[in-house]
Amino acid sequence: MKNIRVLFRSVQPSLLAAIISILNADPFILADVDSYENLNKQTQKYNVIVYDDNALSKNEELVLMNNVHDNNMPRRILYTSIVDKDYLNQFIYAGIDGIVSQRANPSVVKEAIKKVSAGEIYRCKEVEKVLCKASTEYAALSKIENEVLSYVVKGYSSNEIAEQLFISQRTVEKHRQMINKKLWRVNSK
Numbered sequence: 001m002k003n004i005r006v007l008f009r010s011v012q013p014s015l016l017a018a019i020i021s022i023l024n025a026d027p028f029i030l031a032d033v034d035s036y037e038n039l040n041k042q043t044q045k046y047n048v049i050v051y052d053d054n055a056l057s058k059n060e061e062l063v064l065m066n067n068v069h070d071n072n073m074p075r076r077i078l079y080t081s082i083v084d085k086d087y088l089n090q091f092i093y094a095g096i097d098g099i100v101s102q103r104a105n106p107s108v109v110k111e112a113i114k115k116v117s118a119g120e121i122y123r124c125k126e127v128e129k130v131l132c133k134a135s136t137e138y139a140a141l142s143k144i145e146n147e148v149l150s151y152v153v154k155g156y157s158s159n160e161i162a163e164q165l166f167i168s169q170r171t172v173e174k175h176r177q178m179i180n181k182k183l184w185r186v187n188s189k
Helices: 013-024 036-045 058-066 085-094 106-117 125-136 143-153 158-165 169-187
Strands: 004-009 029-034 048-052 075-080 098-101
Touching (some): 004 013, 013 029, 013 106, 029 106, 075 085, 075 106, 085 098, 085 125, 098 125, 125 143, 143 169, 158 169
Parallel strands (some): 004 029, 004 048
């Protein structure tokens, strides 16, 4: 197994201490803590960046969401204190690689880091539960849109969803656009 270099962006010191102690027990994970100002200069040396949403300014949050699909950036995990469907959906639709609740055991962060660095999508159980429940609350969605949404929540790509549902990737993209329109319309009321 190759080394995984992880950068923690402004995670609260008490939480960070618990996480780092678990990660230090793993010889393949090398963890650093750094500030946002230095982040853009050093991103190439990291496989994964863990962001604490409590420490992100609104501007940094927007930058994070807008740069998620940048192939020059490391994979990203949102370490969140907010487990709310509307809030989380913003990051999911932006393509965040992992979401972990701050209420989760620190060992869950380690699991997320390993999965995300291997190219997988990761959502902790609490987040999955909220997102799955939320996906069934939208009666305005058609049956196929609900199916597509259930795969989106689980972290499937449009191509993977297309394979699962035996439809084209373009059709999946159209359904995702409609879901997004409907969800934002419902949320803005």
